[in-house]
Amino acid sequence: MDHPKEIFLKDYKKPDYLFDTVDLEFQLGDEKTMVTSKIAVSPGNEGTSSPLALHGCDLKLLSIKINGTELKSDKYTVDPRHLTILTPPAGVFNMEIVTEIYPQLNTSLEGLYRSTGNFCTQCEAEGFRKITYFQDRPDVMAKYTCRIEGDKTLYPVLLSNGNLIEQGDLEGGKHYALWEDPFKKPCYLFALVAGQLECREDSFVTCSGRKVTLRIWTPAQDLPKTSHAMYSLKEAMKWDEEVFGLEYDLDLFNIVVVPDFNMGAMENKSLNVFQSRLVLASPEAATDGDYAAILGVIGHEYFHNWTGNRVTCRDWFQLTLKEGLTVFRDQEFSSDLGCRTVKRIADVSKLRSYQFPQDAGPMAHPIRPLSYIKMDNFYTDEHSLVTLNVDDMVSHGLRKGC
Known part of the structure; x- marks a missing residue:
């Protein structure tokens, strides 16, 4: 039986390999989801020749390529917790991994899961390893792109981190969205949301004069209850500039509010996700305490943009x-x-x-x-x-x- 391994602070060492860029592609489906990750790998330590161990859990490996050539089975090993490339190339190389996952069966609500018809992710602390094989540790930081494909009727909204740089229709009633996050981040801050949501939209002009689009996404029936959350977000952005001199660094900031999010709230870079009870409020039912709590939690996750996201943990x-x-x-x-x-x-x-x-x-x-x-x-x-x-x-x- 495979038992979890105890992790000790004294055993920390820098990763032997770094990931410079990560290009993800998701093909969302009702029965299964295909995930393709293309990773630019570089040595973390000069001259390293050690195996490259990637975390993975509940994944079906379909293929792995190094510099465009598919690896033979004797070049890597797979166990319930790792995919290990035994002899990686020297220097910089490209790695492509294709996996199959089953979000509708993911009852752990870690990684990518599907609930009430929507796809959602939760990757803090170690959920990304349930999406694809990866060095799932906060000191491996990379720039990400994410292309999401899905049924346009079932999943009209396709969200991920960063700025939306391209979207369009595909054959068979599908569509896609391509997102780019220009800032390096650890994988625990990756996020994806897809489903039938509507948004409240507003904007904020930063201290340097940039206009940032703000959107709060929620099931249609809850949209009227998001006005205080939008007020709280704008106040948090203004306060962080005035008190700490910290300006928001992208053109778009998304918040998703869903009833079945397992973590309460999560600071994913530019795509915060909240459990409904922490955000929604109406004058008919909410107390002063409810409004104060929403102000605090919206502020907390936004403030993580600098204290946690741009400046993150070593371990x-x-x-x-x-x-x-x-x-x-x-x-x-x-x-x-x-x-x-x-x-x-x-x-x-x-x-x-x-x-x-x-x-x-x-x-x-x-x-x-x-x-x-x-x-x-x-x-x-x-x-x-x-x-x-x-x-x-x-x-x-x-x-x-x-």
Whole structure:
């Protein structure tokens, strides 16, 4: 029986190989989805000749090519957790891997899954390995393109990271969309959403004068409940410029709000995904607390664009850095737009009610453990990580102008 392997902080070493560009192609289907990844590989260490080990889980390997030539079966090995290329070429080379996956059977809701007719991804922390074979670790950063093909009636909306650079119709009632993310990112920030969604559209002009298109996508019946979320997004963008000097770096920012997202909220680069209960609000049913919570969570995921996405982790033992700093930023944001004293009392009350009992129980762990078996256990009710004192952070100059 194949057992998970314990990962130790002391065993970290830089990857032997780096990925410079990743071109993904998805052919979405009701029964199966074909994924083609074309990766430009370069040595991470000069002169390396070690095997190239790729993570993979619940994948059916159809083919693998190196520099256009299909590899024979004696040149690689496959087990339930890895695809290993035994003798990669020296220097820079191109690798193409074709896999078959079954999103409609993916009940883990990690990687690419299909629920209530829509496709959605969740790749943090280690879900990308359920999409294709890859070095699924945050210190392997690459520029991505993503081409998505699907039935135009079933999946009229095709979304991924970055800017939409091309779209059109195909034969057989299908269509496609081609997305390009010009900034390097780790694979856990990759996202894909496809389905029947409608959007609320607005825009934001950045401090340098660029116009950014903002879209919040949701099932049609929920669209009227997204007005406060759009207000929150625009306020977060404005606040991050004024307080931290951080300007949004793309031409488009998408938010997807779906009822069956498993993670609560996720900061995928330029394509944030939220669970409906965290975003939707109407005056007839929402309380002041609901509106404040939406402001905070929209801000939190947006602020990750810099503290987590553009500046990311070396490894998952550093999770506390991106989450702790971003929680601090969303707390400051909510405090500036509301009442600082009330916000601080609410945050401490949550810690006492939820985090302190966990820290006193069998699931307690330091914010940087020395080892883990399953990364999911790092996350706690407060992102495991609201351990930084706000006053201390301000005194250390983490706000612009301090």
